[in-house]
Amino acid sequence: MRRIVVTGANKGIGLALVSAILEYADDTYAYLGSRDADRGAAARASLVAMRPAWASRIEVLPLDVADDRSVADARAALEAALGQDRLYGVVNNAGVGIAVQELASMLAVNTHGVRRVCEAFAPLVADGGRFVNVTSASGPMFVAKCSDERKRLFTNPDVQWSQIEAVMEEALRIASGHGTYAVAGLADGESYGLSKACANAFTLAFARAHPRLHVNACTPGFIETDLTRPYLESSNRTAEELGMKPPAAGTRAPMHLLFGTLEVNGRYYGSDARRSPLDRYRSPSDPEYLGP
Numbered sequence: 509m510r511r512i513v514v515t516g517a518n519k520g521i522g523l524a525l526v527s528a529i530l531e532y533a534d535d536t537y538a539y540l541g542s543r544d545a546d547r548g549a550a551a552r553a554s555l556v557a558m559r560p561a562w563a564s565r566i567e568v569l570p571l572d573v574a575d576d577r578s579v580a581d582a583r584a585a586l587e588a589a590l591g592q593d594r595l596y597g598v599v600n601n602a603g604v605g606i607a608v609q610e611l612a613s614m615l616a617v618n619t620h621g622v623r624r625v626c627e628a629f630a631p632l633v634a635d636g637g638r639f640v641n642v643t644s645a646s647g648p649m650f651v652a653k654c655s656d657e658r659k660r661l662f663t664n665p666d667v668q669w670s671q672i673e674a675v676m677e678e679a680l681r682i683a684s685g686h687g688t689y690a691v692a693g694l695a696d697g698e699s700y701g702l703s704k705a706c707a708n709a710f711t712l713a714f715a716r717a718h719p720r721l722h723v724n725a726c727t728p729g730f731i732e733t734d735l736t737r738p739y740l741e742s743s744n745r746t747a748e749e750l751g752m753k754p755p756a757a758g759t760r761a762p763m764h765l766l767f768g769t770l771e772v773n774g775r776y777y778g779s780d781a782r783r784s785p786l787d788r789y790r791s792p793s794d795p796e797y798l799g800p
C-alpha cells in the first residue's frame with residue numbers, strides 16, 4: 509500500500525486530494541488529516557458514501573499542524589499503525605488565508621506548521637518518498653515586491669531555517685509597531701504572501717537536508733474554497749468571472765508531485781504542474797521556468 513498523509517483534508521483542496529489519491533490507484537491509502545475529529549469523520553463519511561469500497565483505504569488522522577503536541581501524537585499514532593511499513597508521502601495542505609488577521613497565527617499554520625510536520629514525519633517516510641508542500645502563488649508574488657537582498661534570501665538554494673526565522677521575527681516586530689516593512693525590504697508585509705514565501709524557502713532547506721526524499725512545493729491555483737470565499741463574496745463577481753476553479757482542479761500539481769516523474773528536489777511548481785520561479789508569478793499560459 510502507498511500510504512499518504514494529507515493535512516487539512518476535511519474540506520477544500522485537501523478533501524479533493526484524498527479523493528484523487530484514492531481514485532488514482534487501488535494500492536493507495538489515505539490518512540485524512542483533520543484538526544477536528546468530527547469534521548474529519550464527516551469528510552471520511554462523505555467519501556465513503558460516494559465510493560463504499562474506499563472505506564478500507566481512508567483513516568482520519570487527528571492533526572493540528574500548529575500544535576506541537578498534536579503533531580507528536582499524530583506521529584506516534586502513525587508509528588504504531590505502520591509498524592515496519594513506511595509512508596509513501598506527506599502533503600502539507602493545511603493552511604489559513606486572509607480571514608486570519610494576525611501574522612503570528614498565519615505563520616503558525618502556513619510556515620511553522622509545514623516545518624513541524626516535515627520534521628516530525630520525515631523519519632516515517634520511505635526512501636524515495638514524497639513531501640508536497642501546498643504553498644501559493646502569493647509567495648512568489650510577495651517576493652517580487654521585496655528588496656533585492658530579500659529576493660536573494662527567498663530564492664537561495666542554500667537558505668538556512670535560521671535565516672527564514674529571522675525574517676519572520678523581523679516581520680512580527682514590525683507587525684507589533686516597530687519599524688516598517690518597506691525599510692526592512694519586505695514590501696507591504698502582506699502576511700499570507702510572506703507566510704507562503706517563507707514556506708517555499710523552507711522547502712528549499714528541507715529538500716537539501718533530505719536528499720533521500722522528493723521534497724517540492726506547489727500552488728494549487730485559484731480555487732473556490734472556504735479560504736477564498738471572503739474574497740469571492742466581497743468582489744460582487746462570480747467564481748467563474750474571477751477565474752476560480754473547483755477544488756478538484758487544485759489537485760493537479762500536488763498529484764504530479766506525489767506520483768509524477770521528478771528529477772530534481774526543492775522546486776516550486778505552478779498549478780499546471782510545471783516549474784515556476786520563486787520570485788515572480790508565472791501564469792499557466794506562460795512557458796515553464798527553466799532557471800536555477
Ligand SMILES: NC(=O)c1ccc[n+]([C@@H]2O[C@H](COP(=O)([O-])OP(=O)(O)OC[C@H]3O[C@@H](n4cnc5c(N)ncnc54)[C@H](OP(=O)(O)O)[C@@H]3O)[C@@H](O)[C@H]2O)c1
Nearest residue numbers: 516520521543572573574601602603644730731733734735
Ligand atoms: N483556494 C485557493 O485558491 C488557494 C490558492 C493558493 C494556495 N492555497 C492553499 O491550499 C491549501 C488548502 O486551502 P483550501 O483553499 O482548500 O482552504 P480551506 O477549504 O479553507 O481548507 C483549509 C484546510 O486547512 C485546515 N487547517 C487550517 N488550520 C489548520 C491547522 N492548524 N491544523 C490542521 N489543519 C488546519 C482546515 O481545517 P478546518 O476545517 O478545521 O479549519 C481545512 O481543512 C492551503 O495551504 C492554502 O493556502 C489555496
